[in-house]
Amino acid sequence: MVLSRFLDNRNRLGMLFMLPAAAILLIFLTYPLGLGVWLGFTDTKVGRSGEWIGIENYEWLWTDSVFALSIFNTFLYTVVASVIKFGLGLWLALLLNKHIPFKSFVRAIVLLPFIVPTVLSAIAFWWLYDAQFSIISWVLVELGLIDQYINFLGEPNLARASTIAANTWRGVPFVAICLLAGLQTIPPSLYEAASIDGASPFQQFRHVTLPMLSPIIAVVMTFSVLFTFTDFQLIWVLTRGGPINATHLMATLSFQRAIPGGALGEGAAIATAMIPFLLAAILFSYFGLQRRRWQQGGSDK
């Protein structure tokens, strides 16, 4: 009786329904995140609970050239890979939006790199890039274009380019399929109106497609940047951050210092140092994602 009266209140009932989701968020997201941040302020090592040392870890990292290099690498990796992913993804989406034979089949195939577990595709790339068995090198040698096998993962800049290429291969489908979905929401009559208004195909792209697609581009590229910034598996399988730390990202450096290196506190500090950058990316997208003036008010009908 009392219980049913209690449940009659829609606010109380709403809270009750929200409880399971809130509990999951608290236990699996907030707690580990809080623990990680807290660890960053201690000198915990594997097998030894640490003491609170304030910002000593961060002071130490501030002067650490490897940490500085990892920040540089992360930005290089994120910016270059995201730009290429956007370009290729948009191009692929425009192609897939045309009438092509076996349309749905081709669209399904495009998603493949995204479906394959990262570790699997990373291992495949590892073979492609292998110093002795690389099929890329073999083909180029057979074609007579080069006479020595390329050491893809052995030279700093080559290794950076190779990992970026692998990340791009994996990330393009996501961008392409999302943008394709966006393209399909643009009514065909807009293109017909534009072609009667005298717009060339490029002008139609510039004045109709791009502005209509911009809200979706903002969402997709935010996600793409976040995924790339926090990438770990691909690098760890391909290079483990080598050669001479040339491909160490913040995520891989954090893991390396914390788990194999045993310095849990320092690793946690590196991971925590990623948060401001990620927050900045989210804020950027928050303002980028706000409905544009032309999307406000009224309805579409």
Added chain:
Amino acid sequence: MASVELRQVRKSFGTTEVVHGVDVSIIDREFVVLVGPSGCGKSTLLRMIAGLEEITSGEIRIGDRLVNNVPPKQRDIAMVFQNYALYPHMTVSDNMAFSMKLAGTDKREIAERVDKAAKILGLTEYLDRYPRQLSGGQRQRVAMGRAIVRNPQVFLFDEPLSNLDAQLRVQMRIEIKELHQRLQTTSIYVTHDQIEAMSMADKIVVMNGGNVEQIGSPLELYDNPDNLFVAGFIGSPAMNFLPGTLVASGNGRGVRLADGCVLPAPSTSAPDGREVVLGVRPEHFEIGQSCVEAEVVVVEPTGADTQVFCRIAGTNVSAISRERHVFRPRDRIHLKPMDGKTYLFDPASGRRLQ
């Protein structure tokens, strides 16, 4: 302004032909309405004139120029779409200015022409709004503004009023007609609504199943339909069709219905005994005059007139009268077709029998 000439125009999608050799000539400054039920090929025909669909065979000329292979932007036409196709990310004035901006028109002239069009259409205070912030009728006007700023040779309208509510539709119908009287630009207008066609057109092209059934002015089509389709399509409420047999009756001819009663028929060269369909418009039945007996089914008083639905020899028939008759269902009433206002059709081919 220009004339438009269609000669044996055909369109196939894959192996299915949807427009079967259409001939229409449209005189300069004429307002022509293509009307027909959905799927009759009228929109396809309009899109071929616009250049949005390829022409499978035949010729389309705008002015003296053969435009079969001319891209839409070089045809000097403007089109108003059913869903308006306004660019949602541009303001009203940018929407109207878009084509001129692409053409590299002088900025001052663009502003002048947009202002002028906005004034004609009553859009001046909405120029800075986005399409989403406008009502349906206002969007419709912007779509027309986008067409008239360019001062094209031909306006094409693709069911422009079908997204509006009934009241607004009547109002916009009048505005479009007024606009045409003012600008005198050759216009081709597609609709499935025969009232729109009747009220706006100088010339109506009635289409059915990819063929032209009849071309003529609204009153020609109303007074002299060539066949059953046009007779049934033009006019509202639709013409009544009574199947029967041609007989001699008194000093003229008559049509004997299934129950044996005979209605007067127009003079015809067809022989007695022939199966025919007699067509009578609802407004051409005189109620109360003794000729044929009918059983009342439903009465609809609309104020201005009274529409009576009844049954003659098992066929549903409607009659309209300006008088306020008070009938009850199952009442038996007398109907008489007015002299010279009936039509005979061949039931098999649908052709009019004269």
